[in-house]
Amino acid sequence: MDNLPPELLRRILLHLITERTWIFEIHERVPKTSLFAYAAISRKWQSVVEPFTFRYMYLNPMRLDVAKAYNYFTLPRLAHLRYVHFDIEFPAHDLHVSTNPEDYDDQKVEWWLCDGEKMNTELRIRQRTEFAYTLKLLPKSIETFRLEYIRKSPTDMTFQPQSIVPPDATCDILSRELRRFSQRDGLKEFLVDASVDSSILWPDFQDPGSESPTWPNLSWFHVELNDVLPSGEWLDIRDPEDEEDEFHGNFDWDDAPYSEVPGDEYEKRFRCISSPIHFERFALATARAASKMPKIRELYLTHHGDAGMAVGFVTRALEKSCCLEFSKEPLPQPSEETMDAWRKVVKLHGLEWNVHFAYGADAYYFYTL
Structure with a gap:
């Protein structure tokens, strides 16, 4: 497998992607299938897999800490980055205090x-x-x-x-x-x-x-x-x-449908x-x-x-x-x-x-x- 040309490896990876989701902001269908494990096969596979796995990132504070701890974000990998989705959960607050008319003008x-x-x-x-x-x-x-x-x-x-x-x-x-x-x-x-x-x-x-x-x-x-x-x-x-x-x-x-959201599977006007x-x-x-x-x-x-x-x-x-x-x-x-x-x-x-x-x-x- 390691002797296969990169073009063929990319075609194999494309067939391994069984699930995609439509990202409205960038108008692209993004792979949901994890390809991370295939990067461990060899350096050649790694060079083909990482442009896929690091093109779109879905992060939250915990995932970001893990990525920093294991030095996932190297410069060569970040060069592939095109889209980042970051989930933030704000700490709870007292709504009645934050909107108290006495405190604001x-x-x-x-x-x-x-x-x-x-x-x-x-x-x-x-x-x-x-x-x-x-x-x-x-x-x-x-x-x-x-x-x-x-x-x-x-x-x-x-x-x-x-x-x-x-x-x-x-x-x-x-x-x-x-x-x-x-x-x-x-x-x-x-x-x-x-x-x-x-x-x-x-x-x-x-x-x-x-x-x-x-x-x-x-x-x-x-x-x-x-x-x-x-x-x-x-x-x-x-x-x-x-x-x-x-x-x-x-x-x-x-x-395949662009999205799993009802009404957004296809564009029809x-x-x-x-x-x-x-x-x-x-x-x-x-x-x-x-x-x-x-x-x-x-x-x-x-x-x-x-x-x-x-x-x-x-x-x-x-x-x-x-x-x-x-x-x-x-x-x-x-x-x-x-x-x-x-x-x-x-x-x-x-x-x-x-x-x-x-x-x-x-x-x-x-x-x-």
Whole structure:
């Protein structure tokens, strides 16, 4: 075996790899099969195996200590390194102490988080729900709030994702708690990029006699919707004029799946349009919210997906004298109920009725955000 040429040894190693996993960040299928033992056969085998074993590293503090103790990370080996995944477990802390309003006078909060748990739906729901309830612990002094809590969509657009709304809940708890947080008296700017539904703007159901939401001092409000709603529904749907059996992407069923994650096994896409049902729901909820924002300057509801849709409402420094814009593919056709709601909003803010229907490059308030 030691007399075989390196090219043949590499081919043997490739056949020994029986399991791979798809790494989204580098867009590569990475071997999961351990090849470490084959490096001990001989120096020749070692020279062929190590470019595989040291190309991708999965480390944690304990593994790192072991590697240092046994001098695994030599310069020749590190020359093969292309990707490192390092798991860190932070020490426990007292959440109530760390978010005590008496200890902080913060005016700005910016969080970049990942809603990336796709294998365990129950865990994902619990993480989102627990996070949602921590918002009320943030100090009242906050004036600017920015949250990116991205839920990456499946690579297979024909896949129906599971709902991440708690089974016993009447609405998406994260959307509801974000809406309540945005209503704080001291909050002036609010930006969220996450998988949320229209209840981030207006409650789906209100008890008779209950007070409507209000945003007394908010001047800037922007919600960027992810491709998939908490309910599991896609914001984009297949174009009715598209062929039902016409797809794009890499989905050769003869190849092994790219990933073990449901919906990410293959890339499968089709030509799509923005769902008119979801557009109508969000456009109406945005109007209702805008009617309770006396100091709003800029209000945007956007989805920069394959088809895309947006509602923009601007009360200062108007672009092309347009205070209201609807954009989607195909061109939006809001219902009379939605248009009446927006007419009242425009009048309430002392503006002239000037609405713009657009898509793509014709939109004023879609790509310039």
